[in-house]
Amino acid sequence: MSRLDVRFADCARDNRAALVTYICAGDPDFDTSLELLQGLPAAGADIIELGMPFSDPTADGPTIQAAALRALQGGQNQQRTLELVRRFREQNQSTPLVLMGYYNPIHRYGGADFIRDAAEAGVDALLVVDLPPEHDNELGPMARDAGLQMIRLATPTTDAQRLPRVLEHASGFLYYVSHNGVTGVGAADHTAVAQALEGIRAQSSVPICVGFGVRRAEQAAPLAQVADGVVVGSALIEALQQGGVAAALGLTAELAAAMPRQA
Amino acid sequence: MTHQNYRREADALGQFGQFGGRFVAESLMPLVLQLEKAYNEARAEPAFIAELDRFNAEFVGRPSPLYFAERLTEQYGGAKIFFKREELNHTGAHKINNCIGQALLARRMGKQRIIAETGAGMHGVATATVCARFGLQCVVYMGATDIHRQRDNVARMRLLGAEIVPVTSGTGTLKDAMNEALRDWVTNVDNTFYMIGTVAGPHPYPTLVRDFQAIIGREAHQQMLEREGRLPDSLVACIGGGSNAMGLFHPFLDYPEVQMVGVEAAGHGIDTGKHAASLKGGTPGVLHGNRTYLLQDGDGQIADAHSISAGLDYPGIGPEHAWLHEQGRIEYVAVTDQQALDAFHNCCRTEGIIPALETSHALAEVARRAPTLPKDHLMVVCLSGRGDKDMPTILGLMEEGK
Missing domain, CATH: 3.40.50.1100 (Rossmann fold)
Structure with a gap:
């Protein structure tokens, strides 16, 4: 079983949703980023999404755009992002870590080389925003051979006819984008999300994490009732920027307290 | 040179050799697939081609x-x-050739809101022009640097009823305008048609812009x-x-x-x-x-x-x-x-x-x-x-x- 599979099984046993925290590697610098990364599991993060900064993040809102820019200005690159993962793994062997980002930095690194180095560093899965299932051949087969899971995205525009295509080769979890838009902007309609998850579960048993626009514990709590995991990103990045690592870890703890299921 | 067929359609992945494709976020995939279907239907229809020809002759002034x-x-x-x-x-400029084609396509698909990116402003002006002609809402993303160096075109677009959104991210030029247009599209998936101005972007844009040009x-x-x-x-x-x-x-x-x-x-x-x-x-x-x-x-x-x-x-x-x-x-x-x-x-x-x-x-x-x-x-x-x-x-x- 992969770290992700183990983690979702543990959460299900504890009757709670997994808290998935997104941070941008190297924001605002390598050392701060490492400190935050190392503190997240104890603060209550079940799964970590580590963003690979890219100059042109077209699916992200202003907060993550700015974080990527800060990271790049601080000298972050793909090599250093993998170095962050290695350093994290020196202390933590159980928390699943997903690298999330855009295809071009991986393409430039060389797909095969990147997958080899990512697997060696201790990465569990990749989520490449602009690599839809139609282009699975770019990385999918190599990643699966290396033991990396490929996280798929489903959105409100993914209709019933398209869903099987998205679910084919989906592993680790399915990232359900709660509403049409960019990260960190707008809010989810919980009823619509619950309905969409029902449709997906009819076709697949892969755990589903819901993200986009989840900022506070009171927004996360109702999603935790219906989803296998809840993703928070922009709000954590803002907390980090405003109050440093302590503030980001404080928010993580508040969000973690919203994960248990009521029933 | 041996004779070869260089006039090709993109393959099933939307690629010419290794180039092209549909490297977009999942939210946009259904939209680009829908556009491809609509375009393939339209270009096979004599009535669509006849209307395109008429606008090219009478509105654009072709040949x-x-x-x-x-x-x-x-x-x-x-x-x-x-x-x-x-x-x-x-x-x-040549930009209008493409905009007429895409406007007819947008109308066929029932899209009421048009977004576009522009650099020099010529595609923006052409987009604003066809939107005025077809009664469509028009939002143009333009880098702040370009707004300054092409201010006459900005005035022209405003006269034609377009909303200009200045883009300050990056260097405030065409690339950044395109990023912002994509963010708009992913947010307004239901009513919005993205009128790309060049032979780039996800398939089918490179093909359809080429065909209109x-x-x-x-x-x-x-x-x-x-x-x-x-x-x-x-x-x-x-x-x-x-x-x-x-x-x-x-x-x-x-x-x-x-x-x-x-x-x-x-x-x-x-x-x-x-x-x-x-x-x-x-x-x-x-x-x-x-x-x-x-x-x-x-x-x-x-x-x-x-x-x-x-x-x-x-x-x-x-x-x-x-x-x-x-x-x-x-x-x-x-x-x-x-x-x-x-x-x-x-x-x-x-x-x-x-x-x-x-x-x-x-x-x-x-x-x-x-x-x-x-x-x-x-x-x-x-x-x-x-x-x-x-x-x-x-x-x-x-x-x-x-």
Whole structure:
């Protein structure tokens, strides 16, 4: 079983949703980023999404755009992002870590080389925003051979006819984008999300994490009732920027307290 | 050259060889697939084509003339130079050819809101124009730097009822405007049609923009046969994303005797790193939905392009150009800001035509090439746009004494 599979099984046993925290590697610098990364599991993060900064993040809102820019200005690159993962793994062997980002930095690194180095560093899965299932051949087969899971995205525009295509080769979890838009902007309609998850579960048993626009514990709590995991990103990045690592870890703890299921 | 079929449709992945594709977020996948289906249906329908033809004739003013540039020909003393006069189209550039086509498509698909990115503002003006004509809401994303250097076009778009959204991220140029337009599209998926202005972006955009622009080459073909009784020997066009070049070249691709030259912007010079020549100075990568040649660093971060011409100031190029480059079918060269400016002034005074700075890059290559060619060599250059919009840039430079 992969770290992700183990983690979702543990959460299900504890009757709670997994808290998935997104941070941008190297924001605002390598050392701060490492400190935050190392503190997240104890603060209550079940799964970590580590963003690979890219100059042109077209699916992200202003907060993550700015974080990527800060990271790049601080000298972050793909090599250093993998170095962050290695350093994290020196202390933590159980928390699943997903690298999330855009295809071009991986393409430039060389797909095969990147997958080899990512697997060696201790990465569990990749989520490449602009690599839809139609282009699975770019990385999918190599990643699966290396033991990396490929996280798929489903959105409100993914209709019933398209869903099987998205679910084919989906592993680790399915990232359900709660509403049409960019990260960190707008809010989810919980009823619509619950309905969409029902449709997906009819076709697949892969755990589903819901993200986009989840900022506070009171927004996360109702999603935790219906989803296998809840993703928070922009709000954590803002907390980090405003109050440093302590503030980001404080928010993580508040969000973690919203994960248990009521029933 | 052995005869090969270069006039191809993209494959099932939306690719020309390894270039192109549909590298977009999942939210946009259903939309680009829907667009592809709608376009394939439309282009097979005689009624759609007839309506497109009617608008091209009556609204755009097509066919555009093929003009013998007699004084320029005499000056260079070599090839016989012809201008394909796309700058005489309604709105002053080739961009309208594509916008009419996409507006008819948007209307067919029931989309009421149009978004577009623009660099020089010519695509923005053409988009605002067709939106006014078809009664569609129009939002144009434009880099803050470009808004400043192309302020006349900004005023024109506003007159036509478009909302201009300034983009300050990145360098505030075309690439950043496209990022912002994509973010709008992903947010407004239900009612919005993204009118891309060049032969780039996710499939089917490179194909459909090419098809709407190919009227340039089809007309030039027929006009040259009527005038000279044979095919041209060479074609020259400037390339940012590459839509006017693709429009002129594509109908001629399978005539091996016709040479083609695409002219990229070398800015201050390719060796200075301040340029916009993706093929001559870039490497393959994935941006804005397609794999193509890009200006990027060793980490895959997109580099800032530089060109005096806002319309060429883009770090990528259409994927079909990238493929034709690797096939060796089209020759790609680059000319500097200064060479383009020299050609600009020369065209104004020699032919009485004020060309766009984009177009002036093609004219600079003509200046380099024409004198070396025999007098019976027939050369067609795409006069893609007029230069009125560039007056602030040109006047600024003249005041600085350049």
